[in-house]
Amino acid sequence: MAEIGKDISKAADLLKQGKLVAIPTETVYGLAGNALNVEAVTKIFVAKNRPHFDPLIVHVPNPQSARDYAAEIPDQATDLMRQFWPGPLTLLLPKKNVPDLVTAGLDRVGLRCPDHPMTLALLQSIPFPLAAPSANPFGYVSPTTPKHVNDQLGAEIEYILDGGECKVGIESTIVGFEDKTAIIYRLGGLRVEDIEPITGRVHVNVTSVSNPQAPGQLQSHYSPQKKVMIGDILQLATANEARSLGVLSFKKLNLPMGIRKEIVLSPSGNLNEAAQKLFSALRELDKSEIDIILTELVPDTGLGRAINDRLRRAAT
Numbered sequence: 058m059a060e061i062g063k064d065i066s067k068a069a070d071l072l073k074q075g076k077l078v079a080i081p082t083e084t085v086y087g088l089a090g091n092a093l094n095v096e097a098v099t100k101i102f103v104a105k106n107r108p109h110f111d112p113l114i115v116h117v118p119n120p121q122s123a124r125d126y127a128a129e130i131p132d133q134a135t136d137l138m139r140q141f142w143p144g145p146l147t148l149l150l151p152k153k154n155v156p157d158l159v160t161a162g163l164d165r166v167g168l169r170c171p172d173h174p175m176t177l178a179l180l181q182s183i184p185f186p187l188a189a190p191s192a193n194p195f196g197y198v199s200p201t202t203p204k205h206v207n208d209q210l211g212a213e214i215e216y217i218l219d220g221g222e223c224k225v226g227i228e229s230t231i232v233g234f235e236d237k238t239a240i241i242y243r244l245g246g247l248r249v250e251d252i253e254p255i256t257g258r259v260h261v262n263v264t265s266v267s268n269p270q271a272p273g274q275l276q277s278h279y280s281p282q283k284k285v286m287i288g289d290i291l292q293l294a295t296a297n298e299a300r301s302l303g304v305l306s307f308k309k310l311n312l313p314m315g316i317r318k319e320i321v322l323s324p325s326g327n328l329n330e331a332a333q334k335l336f337s338a339l340r341e342l343d344k345s346e347i348d349i350i351l352t353e354l355v356p357d358t359g360l361g362r363a364i365n366d367r368l369r370r371a372a373t
């Protein structure tokens with residue numbers, strides 16, 4: 058098990074030695090290493106059992122430092138950074154000074170400035186940016202607490218910087234540009250509705266199946282071990298009544314008897330609250346003694362779009 062603590066200078070020292078530290082962000086916990094040190098980056102791929110074709114996001118302390126790693130920053134990207142950094146937005150920009158291993162040989166790098174006071178302080182205290190994927194084994198649900206990280210990757214990490222529970226709860230929105238059009242490659246914690254007033258109409262391209270631009274686009278990803286079924290929960294419960302069932306609903310339902318475990322994402326129907334609880338809830342259901350997780354899509358607006366994206370992939 059890794060040590061869990063709030064010591065930012067200890068985290069900085071370990072990272073300077075090329076070791077891995079789990080870091081809190083507003084979205085999910087990251088598994089961080091020095092992005093400019095190929096040995097440290099290699100450890101990240103090994104710890105996560107992550108294929109080398111899947112590039113890592115590079116975390117920077119502020120918008121100015123994006124200039125150190127992006128060869129070119131279009132005006133729309135500058136506007137987005139100004140508005141939303143620090144925050145749940147990753148920008149794909151032509152790369153500079155970033156090892157090929159980090160970008161899986163692609164010519165763009167994903168840059169992000171995370172909105173968490175401890176991680177911002179950490180980034181400001183070290184002379185390099187941090188490569189950090191979500192701190193979970195490849196393909197599994199992202200972690201939103203230090204305990205989630207320790208449960209699965211505790212043996213691989215030196216230290217987990219404890220920044221509490223993640224407040225957004227769903228990964229960053231990934232945005233790139235083709236000509237003058239903004240493209241969303243992963244729906245996430247920044248809403249499409251917040252991006253469009255700044256960039257104009259965006260294209261959402263998150264469904265690529267083979268040769269994905271981003272493996273978050275893989276059809277099956279963010280998946281629990283248990284079977285997940287999406288639809289009308291009451292109908293699904295009737296059709297599967299011989300099985301041991303868990304339910305993940307958006308709002309409170311009147312369920313039939315015999316449901317083993319029920320988690321309501323947001324009794325008041327609030328999508329932000331639902332996003333914040335989604336991954337904890339999936340993990341909890343995955344650990345309970347049930348055979349199948351029954352769930353339903355949420356309204357497809359705001360963070361609901363990202364929630365539905367994750368639910369669909371979890372069910373594939």
Ligand code: TXA
Nearest residue numbers: 084087112113114165166167190191228229271272273
């Ligand atoms: O909220 C987040 O983004 C979290 C926190 C820790 O910052 N990080 C995260 O990283 O979700 P990860 O590695 O689990 O997911 C990053 C996604 C992957 O699907 C990856 O393929 C894509 O971003 N990505 C990263 N760099 C890319 C690049 N240069 N080109 C295309 N896709 C990229």
Ligand code: MG
Nearest residue numbers: 190191192199
């Ligand atoms: Mg991930």
